[in-house]
Amino acid sequence: MRKLWMLVAVIGLVGAVLAAPQSALAAETELQLEGSTTVGPIADAFAEEFMRNHPDWRITVKKTGSGDGAAALVDGRCDIANMSRFMKEKEFKNAVDNGVFPVAHVVAMDGVSVVVHPSNPISELTTEQVRDIYKGKYTNWNQLGGPNLEIVPISRDTSSGTYETFHKLVMKKEKMAGGVEYVKSNPQAHSRVKTTQGAIAYVGLGFVDAYVKALELDGVMPSQKTIASGTYPVSRPLYMWTNGFPKLGSPTHAFVTFHLSERGQEIVEAKGFVPITNY
């Protein structure tokens, strides 16, 4: 008998949850963001700032990759797509077919930094050398003047915007070897390099910290200065895409123009990326 009452109580509870708030959503503000794991931390920080100032706003950020962000925008499943690369032709076509007209907003500049474990004495490589590492030509660091340690090349998944940039500007569109480990996101790549002595990976500038060592690429060290000036060879803009230009004064508009404010740029810089203005 006691168990029956428990069951009734549980059903009552669930019923209450299900029945209750279906109505009150009319006046609420909801923003859905999906996409890149590189832009993700910026979007997260913006979202927190907005929800702090507008407690009734609900902002969701999903970070599964630039490709998913584009797909979600095309399907109408999100308001803003975070992408660390420009949209592909396929995606534009899909969008227009669906009546969606993507507009890009550049919120920050980023440099794809090649990182190794801090104990690796190597401090610079050329893009050719990096390309050859990922093609499997070099398998041991001592072939490049480093210690006798097996190279563990780590790459982002093939649908990632970071991967696209690396693929275009460093790999020159050549294929990577099969033995390359694939990780899902910038933080995962960072954590693999942090814990594996022989690892080499590429991450967004915002993910370079004391636990990994950024290499000079063709003699240029990735930093806010070299990226902003364009001297670092693997720089790229970070985008937030919307369907058309958002209505002035709408929450979407506020969100995608937040990076132009001083506070927004502070946040961009605090996250380790390169602000696009000299605020």
Place this chain on the structure above:
Amino acid sequence: MNRRRISDKAFTIAAYVVFGLLTLALLLVLGPILVKGASAVLFRGTVEFRELQMDEHERGDAQALAEELEAAEAARAPVFQMIAEFRRGIDIDPLVEQAREANRAYGDLLRDQNVDRDVYRDRRRAARDIRNTLIEAYETDQEAVAHDKLDKVLAHREDSIFRDTPFELIFEMARDYRRIVESVDLDHRDEYGRALDEVLAALRNLLGPLPGEEMPALIMNQYGATRWDRAQVHLENVLWAEKWVPAGPNKPMVKKRVPREEQFAGTSLAPLFPLLEKDLDEMLRPRWTVHWQYFIDDSKASHFFGGVGPEIIGTVLLTILAILFAVPLGVVSAAYMIECGGDNPAILVIRTCINTLAGVPSIVFGLFGLAFFVVFLLPWLGLSEGSSILAGSLTLAVLVLPLVIRASEEAIRAVPHTYKEAALSLGAGQFWAFVTVTLPAALPGILTGIILSMSRAAGETAPILFTAAVALGPIPESIAQPTRALSYGSYDMAVGDRIAAMVPHKQFGMVMTLVVIVLVLNLAAILLRARISRKLRG
């Protein structure tokens, strides 16, 4: 004979060893998770933690907190003083700016006094020259030159044109700087500057933003170390500088630790480090805290602060809905198969299908959930678009259905025939006999099955990956929205988050919460089953 005996003994020993290995594996897997995770709730919290709780959640005694903060500030004051003083010698930009400011103020004063044009020009030139000499004194890295320039500046100290004007500040600054030059080694100013930056970064992690600094943009930088164990780590970073030094021609570099006291030996900053070490507990005032609010708080700054409340809610919602869908179907199916089934070939097909369902990999369930519920059924019914709790729980329901059916079947079969026959002989119909006699008798067994299914549904990640889960988002307001969940959140924190790596207790805390929930459910099921078997054995 001996060989057979030996192999027998070896066999027995091997069996015990294997079992020991299993227990060891269980402890190794659960141990770190439970212990480190528990430290998310039970830890030594510092005054920064209590400040955070007050600012964000208004928890705690405001009066006591204010007193504590005062005491902590008093303890920290010497540290900040030493740093400020040292910085004056290192960081010349503010000083240069100040000098320029003083000169401008003097110029304004002269204009206000409406002096004669030539006099104005001469005085301003004199002031400018003195200012430039001072700035040169700041910028040189040779002590002799600095002293020389300072002497030149101070030679004009008594000039009447500067008396009682803002320009007197320049002379104060010159006197000040002379003192600093004597204590700082100007040659190494750049080096000191860099080392100081590292120390300051670690110090900010330890004590929060330095007084006079602007409030940082991100909340995670606005407070110092909130836990004593993290404080110790940051203290290490302050007290020791780490460098990677070559270890040999073919080897990777090794870490070398240099005490910072040595780095700054002979400067005014050297006593900072032993002072910090000695008085840290005064500055942070750690106290054992039981932070049970961890289970109801939302996470802040991507889990740097806060708790796992929304994840727990998400997991509970998904699990309960899945059970709601699966249990009626499952119990009815089991009852039907036993009561009305028999050797019908249809029943054989149904059983095969149930076994098939039990064997389908969880990721295939996820694909099915995506292809059927998310893309097709729910939009068609107009119930939701895209990921939702509804889609996720329906997928989980299909996953646990075979478990419920099997457990219910076992439970119903275990009820002695005599019960049913007695009911029938008293005139009850078949259906009535089942509902009032067999089902209640089988209920404990069915409940065991339900509890085990709940534990399975709560722990599954793959089925909700594409159907219901998001990593960061608001608490869902209806079941037509996606949600966070403990299982997906644990995955995300283990591999996804760089911030999570800074707060390992939060990583482990989330997975510990999941494991504890699952373990509690399983232990409940085990106890229930033991009670049943005791009862049935009589």
Place this chain on the structure above:
Amino acid sequence: MANLPPDSAAAAFGRPLLTTPGELSLTNYVRKAGRAVLFLLTATSVLAVFLIFFFIIREAWPFIAKYGLDEMFGSTGWYPEADQAEFGALAIFAGSLYVTGGALLIAGPLGLLTAAFLSDIVPFQARQIIKPVVELLAAIPSVAYGFFAILVFAPFLQEHLGMATGANALNAAILLAIMALPTIVSVAEDAMMAVGKDLRAASYALGATRAETVVKTIIPAAHNGIIAAVILGIMRAIGETMVVWMASGNASQIPSPWWDLREPVRTMTATIAGDMGETVKGSDHYRALFTIGLLLLVFTFILNLITEYFLHRVAKRAGGMKL
């Protein structure tokens, strides 16, 4: 029911005597209708299986129709998002095989030994305490195992065993072995318990030691159940997603030399879980993932049928004459 005497009062009614009162009344029809409803509810399991196959085939078929399965089985180049997309999944299939095979090599013998431990070596009361250990191992969620694998075990492999990377086939295989063990143990133990006292008594009476009894008599007698247990273990290992996604390294390669499990590999489940979030719905990549899912489904379905066959033989044996 006996035949009615032709000239009895009952025969005069023109129809057989009703055994159940009210057979033709409304309640009876309601009951029949109720039964039909219950049958339909029970048949939802069948509906579920049908829907699963239908929808996954629906999403996968355009890919199979367009590209066929040759490339998937023939090539190791998995570049689904390249301009010239390649869908060579051979390395991925090999990866699943590697971790499953490795898991089985470990869990098979250990599981059997543990099952023998539980059925023959340990006294009955102790079983009540020991079985929960095995059950707890089964209850731990796979994401917790994955957590352990990547945060505790992988660094251990790298730092103390000197492997180049701790996220590799060995890591995944060991964790999968731990996860498949409870399945193997419980089914094998049931099978070995079902063999019965008679056989054991006979063996001991002939002077066999316990090891000999278990190895030479019980295990062969329970072989149907043991085979079923092993196959169920295979199904558990090959279908596991989270652990392999987190801990196997996700490199689409076949380790060289072939026996070196210290290289990262990629499994079918990890590929689906990993790539799905980023594919455009309806694209070739999306359908290729569904195709891999379909192959997985078909493979486990076949394994399931085989298991059922063996379990059926166990039931027949237990129900029939004991040797």
